[in-house]
Amino acid sequence: MSTILVGVSPAIQKIRDTLNRIASNAALNVIITGETGVGKEVVARCLHEASPRNKNEFVKVNCAAIPDTLLESELFGTEQGAYTGALKTRKGKFELADDGVLFLDEIGDMPFHLQAKLLHVLQSGEYSRLGSESNLKSNTWVISATNHDLRQKIKAKEFRADLYYRLNMVRIHIPPLRERPEDIPELIRHYTRVYSEAYADRHILPLSRDIFDRFCRFSWPGNARQLLSALKRILLIGCDEETLREILDEESPRINGSSPPPMAGNLLGQIRDLTDKSPDELADFSLRVVKQSAIDIVEREAISQILNMTNWNRTRASKILKISYKTLLTKIGQLNITRPQDAQG
Ligand SMILES: Nc1ncnc2c1ncn2[C@@H]1O[C@H](COP(=O)(O)OP(=O)(O)OP(=O)(O)O)[C@@H](O)[C@H]1O
Numbered sequence: 001m002s003t004i005l006v007g008v009s010p011a012i013q014k015i016r017d018t019l020n021r022i023a024s025n026a027a028l029n030v031i032i033t034g035e036t037g038v039g040k041e042v043v044a045r046c047l048h049e050a051s052p053r054n055k056n057e058f059v060k061v062n063c064a065a066i067p068d069t070l071l072e073s074e075l076f077g078t079e080q081g082a083y084t085g086a087l088k089t090r091k092g093k094f095e096l097a098d099d100g101v102l103f104l105d106e107i108g109d110m111p112f113h114l115q116a117k118l119l120h121v122l123q124s125g126e127y128s129r130l131g132s133e134s135n136l137k138s139n140t141w142v143i144s145a146t147n148h149d150l151r152q153k154i155k156a157k158e159f160r161a162d163l164y165y166r167l168n169m170v171r172i173h174i175p176p177l178r179e180r181p182e183d184i185p186e187l188i189r190h191y192t193r194v195y196s197e198a199y200a201d202r203h204i205l206p207l208s209r210d211i212f213d214r215f216c217r218f219s220w221p222g223n224a225r226q227l228l229s230a231l232k233r234i235l236l237i238g239c240d241e242e243t244l245r246e247i248l249d250e251e252s253p254r255i256n257g258s259s260p261p262p263m264a265g266n267l268l269g270q271i272r273d274l275t276d277k278s279p280d281e282l283a284d285f286s287l288r289v290v291k292q293s294a295i296d297i298v299e300r301e302a303i304s305q306i307l308n309m310t311n312w313n314r315t316r317a318s319k320i321l322k323i324s325y326k327t328l329l330t331k332i333g334q335l336n337i338t339r340p341q342d343a344q345g
Pocket residue numbers: 004005006007034035036037038039040041042043105145147224225228
């Protein structure tokens with residue numbers, strides 16, 4: 001099943017744009033940054049699937065989960081007899097990901113001594129298995145991800161600046177969900193469909209209007225991962241008011257407003273934040289992207305309102321909007337507009 005990057009926020013639309021531009025040549029190392037659970041692996045998988053390397057492996061290594069002593073052999077493999085107990089030759093992740101993608105998750109946790117080795121592979125395109133003298137050629141697209149601020153780690157001498165620049169040929173930053181609340185309803189709708197299909201025997205009902213609204217107002221410190229586990233739990237086993245208050249930690253800060261706040265506000269907020277950005281972060285910015293995002297936001301809102309007003313009578317809606325029926329259908333698909341009752345009870 002292919003990976004879908006759900007979201008309508010300008011941030012996600014910009015990521016989709018970048019993704020399409022860089023996946024076709026699959027050559028520049030990419031670093032994906034963002035808090036835990038924002039969807040870094042989703043973006044890495046989308047890059048792989050959209051690239052010419054999609055017939056070959058997507059190999060993931062979690063640099064934080066593997067003990068320091070094992071990470072090196074995990075990455076580069078071991079030659080038979082390299083150490084007592086190395087009974088046979090084992091391929092490393094670089095070799096398994098040849099012609100495919102090597103996804104280095106939690107790269108900020110890679111031990112300092114291994115960072116030098118990784119840099120060497122990235123620069124020379126060559127590496128050798130532990131205990132072997134002969135060089136192997138590496139042809140893998142390296143995509144890494146981190147939820148640390150690597151610039152802080154560089155200052156603290158915990159991360160090599162030269163490796164950072166090598167990994168960071170393209171940077172994709174995914175903002176936390178609380179900064180793109182318009183993605184919350186989309187995630188709820190999409191994953192309600194996914195879970196309904198996966199658990200078809202359970203006759204899953206969509207969230208009630210009240211819970212849907214409360215989900216949309218919550219700030220989700222654990223981002224999409226937290227949202228999805230709460231959604232799945234409620235859809236599968238339901239929950240009483242007390243449990244819901246616990247899940248939504250109703251003492252914690254709210255996103256303002258009732259339903260998701262106006263999207264245009266977010267776009268303007270993002271534009272105002274531009275002054276804080278580094279030239280690197282402005283690489284994907286252009287007036288064209290802003291204009292397109294603004295048009296999409298306004299069109300989506302207008303079409304949704306008219307569809308709701310006409311109770312989703314598309315012929316009437318297209319007449320009011322003064323566009324053809326066919327254009328309306330295309331826009332509904334392109335702008336990912338869904339009927340409220342598809343997601344709410
Ligand atoms: N935009 C999105 N579209 C679809 N699914 C998403 C999106 N964002 C996150 N998810 C889902 O949320 C969960 C967490 O996402 P993912 O593992 O990609 O996050 P992450 O940023 O890599 O987390 P970590 O830093 O903890 O490794 C996954 O189940 C993923 O499918």
